[in-house]
Amino acid sequence: MTFEDVVELSKRRGFFWPSYSIYGGSSGFYDYGPLGSVMKDNIINAWKRAYAAEGAVFVDTPVISPGEVFRASGHLEKFSDIAVKCSNCKTAYKFESLLKNLDIKEMAENTDQADSILLKYRIKCPKCGSPLNNSYNFNLMFRIENEFLYLRPETAQGIFVNFKNLLNYSRSVLPLIVCQVGKGFRNEISPRQALIRMREFTQAEVEVFYDNADSFSPDSIKNGPALNLLRNNGESLNISAFEALSSGVVNSPAMAYFINKTFMFLSSLGLDPAAIRAREHSPEERAHYSSETWDFEFFMDSEWIEIVGISDRNSYDLSRHRDASGQDMSVNGSIPHVIEPSHGVDRIFLSIMNGCYYRRENGYKVLKLRPEISPVHFAVFPLQRKDGLDSTARDMFTALKAIDPFIFYDESGTIGRRYARQDEIGTSFCITVDYQTRDDGTVTVRERDSSKQKRVDFRVLLEMARNYPASFTALFVE
Numbered sequence: 001m002t003f004e005d006v007v008e009l010s011k012r013r014g015f016f017w018p019s020y021s022i023y024g025g026s027s028g029f030y031d032y033g034p035l036g037s038v039m040k041d042n043i044i045n046a047w048k049r050a051y052a053a054e055g056a057v058f059v060d061t062p063v064i065s066p067g068e069v070f071r072a073s074g075h076l077e078k079f080s081d082i083a084v085k086c087s088n089c090k091t092a093y094k095f096e097s098l099l100k101n102l103d104i105k106e107m108a109e110n111t112d113q114a115d116s117i118l119l120k121y122r123i124k125c126p127k128c129g130s131p132l133n134n135s136y137n138f139n140l141m142f143r144i145e146n147e148f149l150y151l152r153p154e155t156a157q158g159i160f161v162n163f164k165n166l167l168n169y170s171r172s173v174l175p176l177i178v179c180q181v182g183k184g185f186r187n188e189i190s191p192r193q194a195l196i197r198m199r200e201f202t203q204a205e206v207e208v209f210y211d212n213a214d215s216f217s218p219d220s221i222k223n224g225p226a227l228n229l230l231r232n233n234g235e236s237l238n239i240s241a242f243e244a245l246s247s248g249v250v251n252s253p254a255m256a257y258f259i260n261k262t263f264m265f266l267s268s269l270g271l272d273p274a275a276i277r278a279r280e281h282s283p284e285e286r287a288h289y290s291s292e293t294w295d296f297e298f299f300m301d302s303e304w305i306e307i308v309g310i311s312d313r314n315s316y317d318l319s320r321h322r323d324a325s326g327q328d329m330s331v332n333g334s335i336p337h338v339i340e341p342s343h344g345v346d347r348i349f350l351s352i353m354n355g356c357y358y359r360r361e362n363g364y365k366v367l368k369l370r371p372e373i374s375p376v377h378f379a380v381f382p383l384q385r386k387d388g389l390d391s392t393a394r395d396m397f398t399a400l401k402a403i404d405p406f407i408f409y410d411e412s413g414t415i416g417r418r419y420a421r422q423d424e425i426g427t428s429f430c431i432t433v434d435y436q437t438r439d440d441g442t443v444t445v446r447e448r449d450s451s452k453q454k455r456v457d458f459r460v461l462l463e464m465a466r467n468y469p470a471s472f473t474a475l476f477v478e
């Protein structure tokens, strides 16, 4: 399915849609609807579980921070994109996107280089055709008017400025893994493709503080899966993170550990491993704080899209906050090292929608969501709206809902249409009450992907619902 198909489905069935549409919309802002908001929470909960299993702790810090924080972190000075504004129609463009759309492979590190490239290729405004010149640096942070306060462009700084509190909490034991999920804000020059580049978005960030190279033993990832790696010299590999470390493709055991972890996490969400790759940044592309970065990208609609960035931030942030605040940030005499897997929740969400949406041979559309991610776990239908089947189905729906509230009831249209409506939103299991139910108390359970049906006693089904999804998945294992 195309990107447009996903956007159409999302709007029609309540996953996401552009914000403020009654006022004509506002570029770069999206709302999650009734199904999307639950699904987004399911993704976040899966991420929390994956990192709680690593012994991580979680924090929740303000989205507004004093300018001092971003002066120290380098964001005031360096968190900018090169932009070009058409002097005729006044449309502003992100320079990098302009080059990408024209398939120009060159990169500019500063506005002088950008101006030369504009001249060299005689680049024109895509909207009105006027020649483009005079690029400028555009800081991506939103400032609160008349105050030295900013909306955070990443959640990470809320963790770094709390390092001493967190160290105290963890009794100074390293490695210390601290996570935060929350909104980030960037005044993107050209927001695009729905959830891909927004001005307000959700990050799930992990800051891993450690003090020696042995903290993440390579042995623990020895049996890890092979994954697609694209090095910054253009070489493509399909090897495990362990092999990437052993052969010097990846620089540190910690980086290898979190490349392996991120790949396993993304695969566990139902993303096709073959459509995932980790791409190494070139030195020019890296953020100002990073000494090594690997972006996890997902292939959607003929384009690789970054969904998670893993950076080696070494001791950059803690040293800068130590210097700016005068507070000691050391542990046993040295400043800890930091590896940061930073997840873009919205982009992961969109990747799942994109990767899971397909058309069956009969033309019906299906959203093949993993049961853990599906916003609706079960749908209950009466086969007919007569002969007491509807009242029995409603009673069963009420009983199931008391155990698992992520459930839907539908009695309108043919049974085929009802299955199709649920398949399209990714409901994992449909439960149908039919004439046999009146005789023996059994119902049919239909699994979305195989369309297979099993008869189950409703009392057994109630017990199974307490153990969703494992009990239901097991029912369909041959």
Ligand code: GAP
Binding pocket: 153, 154, 155, 156, 186, 188, 195, 196, 197, 198, 199, 200, 201, 202, 203, 205, 306, 307, 308, 309, 340, 342, 343, 344, 345, 346, 347
């Ligand atoms: N703390 C590191 C950091 O913020 P980043 O690569 O700038 O690194 C991390 O962002 C992730 O956040 C990206 O991989 C992407 O998935 C997501 N992200 C960044 N900017 C975004 C935007 N404007 N809209 C949606 N997601 C965005």
